[in-house]
Amino acid sequence: xxxxxxxxxxxxxxxxxxxxxxxxxxxxxxxxxxxxxxxxxxxxxxxxxxxxxxxxxxxxxxxxxxxxxxxxxxxxxxxxxxxxxxxxxxxxxxxxxxxxxxxxxxxxxxxxxxxxxxxxxxxxxxxxxxxxxxxxxxxxxxxxxxxxxxxxxxxxxxxxxxxxxxxxxxxxxxxxxxxxxxxxxxxxxxxxxxxxxxxxxxxxxxxxxxxxxxxxxxxxxxxxxxxxxxxxxxxxxxxxxxxxxxxxxxxxxxxxxxxxxxxxxxxxxxxxxxxxxxxxxxxxxxxxxxxxxxxxxxxxxxxxxxxxxxxxxxxxxxxxxxxxxxxxxxxxxxxxxxxxxxxxxxxxxxxxx
Numbered sequence: 479x480x481x482x483x484x485x486x487x488x489x490x491x492x493x494x495x496x497x498x499x500x501x502x503x504x505x506x507x508x509x510x511x512x513x514x515x516x517x518x519x520x521x522x523x524x525x526x527x528x529x530x531x532x533x534x535x536x537x538x539x540x541x542x543x544x545x546x547x548x549x550x551x552x553x554x555x556x557x558x559x560x561x562x563x564x565x566x567x568x569x570x571x572x573x574x575x576x577x578x579x580x581x582x583x584x585x586x587x588x589x590x591x592x593x594x595x596x597x598x599x600x601x602x603x604x605x606x607x608x609x610x611x612x613x614x615x616x617x618x619x620x621x622x623x624x625x626x627x628x629x630x631x632x633x634x635x636x637x638x639x640x641x642x643x644x645x646x647x648x649x650x651x652x653x654x655x656x657x658x659x660x661x662x663x664x665x666x667x668x669x670x671x672x673x674x675x676x677x678x679x680x681x682x683x684x685x686x687x688x689x690x691x692x693x694x695x696x697x698x699x700x701x702x703x704x705x706x707x708x709x710x711x712x713x714x715x716x717x718x719x720x721x722x723x724x725x726x727x728x729x730x731x732x733x734x735x736x737x738x739x740x741x742x743x744x745x746x747x748x749x750x751x752x753x754x755x756x757x758x759x760x761x762x763x764x765x766x767x768x769x770x771x772x773x774x775x776x777x778x779x780x781x782x783x784x785x786x787x788x789x790x791x792x793x794x795x796x797x798x799x800x801x802x803x804x805x806x807x808x809x810x811x812x813x814x815x816x817x818x819x820x821x822x823x824x825x826x827x828x829x830x831x
Contacts, residue, residue: 583609602639602640611669655701659671661737664703667700708737711734715738716825723750724751726753729755735753795825
């Protein structure tokens with residue numbers, strides 16, 4: 479028994495001594511490694527070739543753009559700058575391509591001619607300069623400002639390139655949404671579309687699906703307003719006959735004549751008619767099976783209706799009033815389905831204004 483105890487104690491002693499030797503070896507190795515690192519650091523500090531190069535403030539910005547991989551001629555189809563993931567204003571975020579110049583909020587106002595081609599040139603300028611302007615104005619919306627104004631010339635070639643990049647890199651759904659929302663009457667629509675495009679080119683075609691994103695949501699709100707107004711005017715346009723041609727006047731908030739075109743051209747293919755948008759001073763003219771959209775330089779006034787036309791209008795008004803069941807009159811319900819702003823252009827409602 480004493481012998482077993484002695485052997486057990488002897489084994490413990492050998493184990494303890496072995497562990498102590500291992501610890502000594504590890505300590506020596508760590509000290510040697512630390513000494514080698516200190517020597518390398520001292521050599522690096524003494525080597526003048528390893529000094530960081532200072533940035534030259536006189537460096538050519540075009541060369542800097544090439545070094546970053548940002549070709550202005552490739553905008554917006556080139557590298558996207560900023561995403562809108564962090565700031566809805568500047569669209570900067572963590573998904574910016576490595577080495578790309580970040581998008582910044584610029585103290586400048588873009589001024590363009592109001593056409594869709596002109597807006598596409600604004601998109602090109604924004605991507606080429608890596609900037610989001612303070613505002614985007616048309617001559618009709620131009621006002622006094624302390625910010626410098628940059629005139630954006632409309633170049634059809636650039637516009638075609640930019641529009642082609644929408645379908646190629648962002649998909650048909652994004653192309654459709656941007657084209658449709660440009661018809662919106664919202665004053666800051668151009669800025670909202672610019673923010674969305676910077677985000678979309680950074681994140682890819684799936685961006686249009688992110689309806690809850692603060693940069694994407696305003697586009698769907700504009701689309702909803704457009705769709706609602708188009709649906710209402712398809713039923714609320716009232717034509718009058720003038721010398722063999724049907725004419726109507728509307729006062730929409732959005733520029734919806736291009737969206738009304740397929741409905742009325744399909745409904746009256748054999749008729750000659752015109753729909754005048756008094757707010758945007760534009761005319762949808764369908765004559766001899768040919769349809770055109772015209773922009774007018776001055777307001778258009780339709781001639782007064784003839785005596786025969788007035789008789790038909792009186793008959794239509796009487797028909798409308800006869801259909802109503804007076805005991806079930808619901809003014810709130812009528813205002814919901816036919817808001818009061820439509821009444822001035824509806825012959826049966828004018829007398830109630």
